[in-house]
Structure formats: C-alpha cells, structure tokens
Amino acid sequence: MLIFSLASALAAEPTVTTQADGTVVARMEVAASAEAIRAILSDSEASVRLSADVLSVDAALKGKCSEMTVQTKGAWNPLEYKALRCPTANGWRTSLIESDDFSALEVEWKLDPSCSDLTTVEYRVRTDVDIVAPKALVQQGVRRSARDTLKELLRKVLGGK
Numbered sequence: 001m002l003i004f005s006l007a008s009a010l011a012a013e014p015t016v017t018t019q020a021d022g023t024v025v026a027r028m029e030v031a032a033s034a035e036a037i038r039a040i041l042s043d044s045e046a047s048v049r050l051s052a053d054v055l056s057v058d059a060a061l062k063g064k065c066s067e068m069t070v071q072t073k074g075a076w077n078p079l080e081y082k083a084l085r086c087p088t089a090n091g092w093r094t095s096l097i098e099s100d101d102f103s104a105l106e107v108e109w110k111l112d113p114s115c116s117d118l119t120t121v122e123y124r125v126r127t128d129v130d131i132v133a134p135k136a137l138v139q140q141g142v143r144r145s146a147r148d149t150l151k152e153l154l155r156k157v158l159g160g161k
Contacts, residue, residue, distance in 0.1 A: 013028070014026045014027060014028040014146070014147045014150040014151065015027050015028070016143050016146055016147050018139060018143065021126065022126055022127075022128075022139065023106075023124055023125065023126040024124070024125045024126070024139070024142045024143050024146045025122065025123075025124050025146075026122070026123045026124075026125075026143075026146035026147055026149070026150050027120060027121070027122045027123075027150075028120070028121050028150045028154065029114075029118060029119070029120055029121075030118070030119050030120075030121050030153070030154055030157055031117060031118055032117065032118075032119060032157045032158075033113065033116055033117055033119065034111045034112075034113040034119045036157060037111055037119055037121060037153070037157055038091075038111060040153065040156050040157060041091070041092060041109055041111075041153070044057075044059040044066035044068055044085050045057050045058075045059045045068075047085075047092070047109070048068065048070055048085075050149045050152045050153050050156070051072075051145055051148070051149045051152070052145075052148060052152070053072045053073045053141075053145050054070060054071070054072055054073075055071045055072060055073060055078055056070070056071045057069070057070045057071075059085070062084065064086060064087055065084050065085060065086035065087075066084070066085045066086075067082065067083075067084055067085075067097070068082065068083050068084075068085055068094075069081075069082050070082075070083065074101070074129075079099075079101035079102065079129065080099060080100070080101055081096060081097075081098070081099035081101060081102045081105055082096075082097040082098050082099065083095060083096050083097055083105060083107075084097055085107075088108075088110075090110045090111055090112065091108065091109035091110045091111050092108070092109045093106070093107070093108045093109075094106070094107035094108070099130075100130070101129060101130055102127060102128065102129055102130065103128045103129070103130050104126060104127060104128035105126070105127050105128075106124070106125070106126045106127075107123075107124065107125050107126075108122075108123075108124040109121070109122070109123055109124075110122040110124070121150060121153065123146055123149060123150055123153075125142055125145075125146050127142055
C-alpha cells in the first residue's frame with residue numbers, strides 16, 4: 001500500500017491551463033476518496049495555506065462561510081485581501097470582498113470522485129492585481145502557485161505534515 005501511495009505521489013503531476021479570461025485551471029487525479037480530500041479542504045485557513053505564497057491568513061465563520069483576511073507574497077511587497085469562502089455542491093468558492101491590491105479574485109475548488117479511491121481535483125484561480133507588473137509575469141506566478149498548491153494538497157492527502 002505504501003509503495004502504491006508513493007508511486008501515485010510521484011506520478012501525479014497537475015495539468016495547468018489558462019482560459020481566455022485569464023482564469024488558471026489546475027487539475028489532478030488524486031488516489032484518494034473525495035471525503036479524504038474534503039477533510040483537508042474544509043478547513044479554510046489550512047486550505048489557503050496550501051499555497052506557499054500565503055504569508056498569513058485569519059478566518060472567521062460567517063454562517064456556512066468563512067470571511068478571511070489573507071496576506072500573500074507580492075513581487076516587491078506583500079499583498080492583502082479580504083474574501084468570503086463558501087461551500088458549493090462540489091467544493092468551495094472564494095470571492096473577493098475588498099482589497100487595495102486586487103481588483104478581482106475568484107478561487108474555486110471542485111472535487112469529482114471517479115470511484116471510491118480516485119478523485120479529480122480542480123483548482124481555478126482568477127486574479128487581477130493592482131500593481132505595476134507585466135500581466136504575463138503575474139499570470140506565470142499564478143500558474144506556478146496553482147500547480148504547487150495542488151502538489152501540496154497531494155502531499156497532505158498522502159499523510160505529509
């Protein structure tokens with residue numbers, strides 16, 4: 001079983017694409033149940049911290065949702081935003097409430113269980129930052145971060161701390 005899990009971890013590489021509107025879509029097959037993945041992603045703070053670009057996060061329950069204040073790495077200075085993260089039928093959606101650094105932020109996690117021990121995880125991110133930087137450079141960073149976030153989720157699912 002350990003050999004199978006290790007092989008799954010080594011073989012799993014997220015696919016990352018960019019849609020016409022700039023939304024980055026990262027997708028990966030994970031050899032785990034949707035429930036096991038949901039257990040990790042259900043914690044708002046822990047799910048945001050899957051990204052190595054997150055410096056700090058503070059979340060407070062607001063009904064079924066979480067209102068979060070997040071500080072992330074920026075090219076020169078940290079960026080900050082306040083967002084609302086709510087459950088959906090297949091995962092979670094995060095929407096921007098306010099920010100001096102972002103003019104748009106939409107994040108969505110979707111879980112699609114193929115069978116009892118195989119789940120397709122989709123992580124969608126659309127951001128517009130209010131900083132002076134080439135759009136291609138920002139987009140490259142979002143693509144890298146989305147890929148690395150899925151890899152970190154896989155590590156957590158397989159028992160990593």
